[in-house]
Amino acid sequence: MNKVTVISPDILKTKQHFVILDGLRGIAALAIVIFHFMEWIYPDSSQNFIGHGFLAVDFFFCLSGFVIGYAYDDRIGKMGVLEFFKSRLIRLHPLIILGSVLGLLAFLFDPFAAYTGVYGTGRLLLVFLCSILLIPFPVMEDRAFNLFGLNAPSWSLFWEYVANIVYALVLCKLSRRYLAVLTMLAAVALCLVCYRAGNLLGGWAGENFWDGCARISYSFSAGLLIYRSNWIIKNRLGFIGLAILLSLAFVMPHFKWNWLAELLVVLFYFPLLVALGAGSGLSSGLKKICVFSGKISYPLYMTHYAAIWVFGNYYTSTKPGTSELFFIITIGTMLLVGFAYLVMVIYDIPVRRYLSRKRQGGLRP
Numbered sequence: 001m002n003k004v005t006v007i008s009p010d011i012l013k014t015k016q017h018f019v020i021l022d023g024l025r026g027i028a029a030l031a032i033v034i035f036h037f038m039e040w041i042y043p044d045s046s047q048n049f050i051g052h053g054f055l056a057v058d059f060f061f062c063l064s065g066f067v068i069g070y071a072y073d074d075r076i077g078k079m080g081v082l083e084f085f086k087s088r089l090i091r092l093h094p095l096i097i098l099g100s101v102l103g104l105l106a107f108l109f110d111p112f113a114a115y116t117g118v119y120g121t122g123r124l125l126l127v128f129l130c131s132i133l134l135i136p137f138p139v140m141e142d143r144a145f146n147l148f149g150l151n152a153p154s155w156s157l158f159w160e161y162v163a164n165i166v167y168a169l170v171l172c173k174l175s176r177r178y179l180a181v182l183t184m185l186a187a188v189a190l191c192l193v194c195y196r197a198g199n200l201l202g203g204w205a206g207e208n209f210w211d212g213c214a215r216i217s218y219s220f221s222a223g224l225l226i227y228r229s230n231w232i233i234k235n236r237l238g239f240i241g242l243a244i245l246l247s248l249a250f251v252m253p254h255f256k257w258n259w260l261a262e263l264l265v266v267l268f269y270f271p272l273l274v275a276l277g278a279g280s281g282l283s284s285g286l287k288k289i290c291v292f293s294g295k296i297s298y299p300l301y302m303t304h305y306a307a308i309w310v311f312g313n314y315y316t317s318t319k320p321g322t323s324e325l326f327f328i329i330t331i332g333t334m335l336l337v338g339f340a341y342l343v344m345v346i347y348d349i350p351v352r353r354y355l356s357r358k359r360q361g362g363l364r365p
Helices: 019-041 053-072 076-109 120-132 154-169 176-197 206-229 238-251 258-279 284-303 305-318 322-361
Strands: none
Touching (some): 019 258, 019 284, 019 305, 076 305, 076 322, 176 206, 176 258, 238 284
16 A cells, blocks of 8 residues: 655744845835836836836845745655645735736726737737746737736746745755855856846846846855855844844946945845844834734735836826826825735735645545
8 A cells, every 4th residue: 555644734834024024025026016117117227216216126035045044944845745846836826827827917908008809819928827827928028028027026036936846945954054155156157147247137128138147046055055154143223223234225326346345245244234134133013014914025026016007008108207206106106005905805815725624625634
């Protein structure tokens, strides 16, 4: 008879969170939203007050490596690779699907860019299917050949999935020494990419596809190394202090050696912030803010870009003034946060709970 592996449902339970790190994730997601608004107005990021906002993705990657190590290093052997993949799919994929649906609706019904049918039903359906299945398909010329034309932020989730697969098959078994060597090699690759491109903005389009590989290879490995090395720095900066320090990376001015500044932020500054965030204390008054910020971060990141395309087409066609833009971006950002909250409550949490119950129901007692 075949031996049946029995998995306790307790193995699948989510561990207690690092609440300040959750809060910082929300700050990074908000920076991404504002950056995406502003890059329509200032395509030259050196003129944009939050011109380094895209580095929030590298912070996400570093944070992900740390959290994955914390959440799964001591139990992936018990739960198995398949159950690990199920956990990640349940956590990440519902919003990947919803983001694709919202992107398709915005593409078809954008009031400032009439749909011309240029792609044809069959091709548009293929783009949509690739989007919900997270298969890069950079064919939409009018959307700068994004890997995922209907929901641009999905490019980072593609690399997140790749990192999760590599973690489950290789990194979870790797000793700290070999992980350190791998992290250093990834740092060299990141240096080459940044020097060649002049920045760390790549990874989202067909022409800079492999830049994304370099970005996640270093930051995810660095976050995992921080956890395994227990590089947690006790401090009293708290959420407010760390939120300010994180925000400074996004609004720092452009320098003559801009590529080097961005590189130093990703190589050293973000790992330092993760180590500080994991070791900082939190006042009870700010705990609810951090919890909310953390919960809203992923829904906000994955649902905002449909509105960004609509805004971009509005801006291109009407060229509104500065005061009007300030009003639109301020109100728009608040509305996107509110919408993300509704998505979280009405869709994301219920769907994940349902999938988790179905999964646990299939486990043998």
